[in-house]
Amino acid sequence: MDVTVIETPQLGDRSYLVHDGKVALVIDAQRDIDRVEALLEEAGVKLTHVAETHIHNDYVTGGLVLAQKYQADYLVNAADTVSFERTPIADGQSVQVGELSVKAVATPGHTHHHLSFVVEHDGEQAVFSGGSVLYGSVGRTDLLGSEHTVGLTHDQWASARRLAKEAKEQAALYPTHGFGSFCSSGPATGAGESTLGEQFSTNHVFTDADEEHFVSELIANLTAYPNYYVHMGPANAAGPTEPNLAVPDSLDPAELKARLDAGEWVVDLRNRVAYSSEHLKGTISFEYGNGGSFTTFLGWIFPYEKQLTLVGDREDVENAIRDLSRIGIDSPDAAVGENPAELAPEVPVSSYPRVGWAGVLSDRPDQEPILDVRRAEEYEASHIDGAIHIPLHELITRMDEVPEGRLWVHCGSGYRSGVAASLLERAGKDPVHIDAMFDKAADAGLPMAS
Template sequence: MDIVVIETPQLGDRSYLIHDGAVALVIDPQRDIDRVESTAREAGVTITHVAETHVHNDYVSGGLELARKHGATYLVNAADPVKFDRTPVSDGETVSIGSFTVKAVATPGHTHTHLSFIVEDGEKQAVFSGGSLLFGSVGRTDLVAETDTVGLTRDQYASVRRLVEEADHSAGLYPTHGFGSFCSSGPATGADSSTIGEQLTANHALTDPDEEHFVRELINNLTAYPSYYAHMGPANAKGPGPADLSVPESLDAAELTRRLDDGEWVVDLRNRVAFSSSHLQGSISFEYGDGSSFTTFLGWVMPWDQQLTLIGSREDVEDAIRDLSRIGIDSPDAAVGTDPRTVAPDAAVASYPQVGWDGLLAGRADGETVLDVRRTDEFADTHVDGAVNIPLHELLNRMDEVPAGKLWVHCGSGYRASAASSLLQRAGKDVVHINAMFDAAAAAGVPMTRTAVEA
């Protein structure tokens, strides 16, 4: 039995292809299924089964399309209220696939109907835990409904204990979430691999003997999660269609200018330094780079179901279209090009200053606002003295709360602050983008307020 990991670092998730050299099972595939198909071709195997650990909240699944395209059996919990044909599977049920078997284990907590799968071939055992048992933590329990959170947290505590009892301690652990995904909770370790035995001594959900303490601590440490999550579950229950990954014909300059003039959402994918120095007035900065922050923050900030226009290199536009398809943002338009004056020669061009922490210390006048666009939990831990906190994902709806005058905008790395600065400038604000790591602020001499209790 061979296990191939298919990573999606842009969302902090993993999918898996398990095969015996002839036939394969795919667990929790992302919507861009061509990556899975390429992996299967390279292994020389036929995809005969696809399985979902749960109805996902953080991405649109490719499971239905993959199963349809390959004539594969689609294993989905019998209790999931989905609107498509699938092969229902329930707790304790075992399915044979080639030379290995797959056992479904009910592990509610991340969702009410969550399943984990124990796969074995007589010599080797592996546990595919989805959003249940993660490396050092468990999947978050507040994505279904606020009224269900306490009950699901109790379920999670019990589920992971049952799972480790069902599995061998030597079994490898293969979670879907926990690699940067907002679907994880608690003190995830950042490990790249683990076993059930290791988790028995390293995972707080298994080492905490007090269920009440576990429930209280997990819930108290839950942070904000992307607003687009609200759309993922319904899309997955309905049955997602195939992703269109084609790059559209580039918009002409006149149409792009019209969209800017009409206040439509035009997203610039270039490096945030290049954006600050020169960009089309009214455009928004969401630097693509390696895509690690792009999908989550754009999907979190932009109004849902509104047309997006992407500006950037063809490579970045192509990659961004793929990434956005994973969260159900389909068919964005594009203006391919990296020079604002070339893609829309008649449109107005704007800029704003970009500084480091030394620039803040040297240039900020009395009364000017430091605007911190990190999450509220980050701000509560440590922040610049006197700073105002409006998280990036709340900024559009709280623009009337932004103080008047010059704004010195920062976040944890400069990425969110770039998006925030562009949104603020679009709204007519006077901004300075602090493009610096927050962890370097104190060493630079910026006065700080620290509220966290250090060990």
């Protein structure tokens, strides 16, 4: 059995190509299936089956399009309500994929109808656990509404034990989530691989023998997740289409100006250093290429009913279009060029100060407030004494709480505070972007709340 891992670090997820040297199965395909197609060609194998562990909450699947394109069986839980043709599969049912035996195991918890797949070949086993058992944790249980969370968390505890009975300890474990995805209920271990047996001694779902304690602890530690999740389940149940990943023709200067004048969502993809020093007034800074921050935080606060326009060089625009298609933001417009000022000469150019912690200490008058835009759990763990706290994902709706006058904005690394500073300026505020690691603030001399 050959397992090829297809990483999507922008979302913290993995997809898998599994084959016997001739015939292949793909599990939890991301929407941009051209990556899978390249691997199929490279391996020289025939795709006969595509499987979903669950109706995903954090990305738009490519499974349906992939199955249709290759006339493969599309294995989706028979209990899921979907609007497309699939090959229904249920708990305990097995299918043959070449020499591979693929057994579906009901592992509810992340969703009601979640399946894991135990694949066996010549005595070797692999467990594809989706959002069930992850490396060191489990998939979160609150994505279907608070009324389901307690029941799903009990299900998650029981499902882990079901998997332990269905597969051997030495079975390789291949989860879909847990590599930075907010679909994980706890922090990732950082592991790149594991076995089911290894999880017995390292994963709290197994080490906590008290079911009630596990349930209460997991629920108590659930944190906010991106707003774009609400769009993913319906899109996947409806049957996503193949995305258009082509870079559109660049907008002319008059149209770009009109969009900025109208207050539309025009996103500048350049790095935050270049943006703070010079940008088209009214644009929003979302630096491309900063791990998963771009996709996660743009998807978190972008209003899906609006038109999105990207501004940046061709490579960044092309990559951003691909990344955004995975969360259902399709066909953004673009103004392509290295220098935004040249893309719309009639639009005023703006800037704001950017400093580190030393600059905060030397240049900030005592009466000027500090705004912390980190998430609630980050703020509660540690924060600067007297800082105002408004998480980035709440900033637009809480803009009336932002005080007038100059405002010094920080986050954990400088990325989110760069986005926040641009949103504040766009709303007529006067930001200073603190571009620094929060864990260096105390050492720099900033007073911490006790």
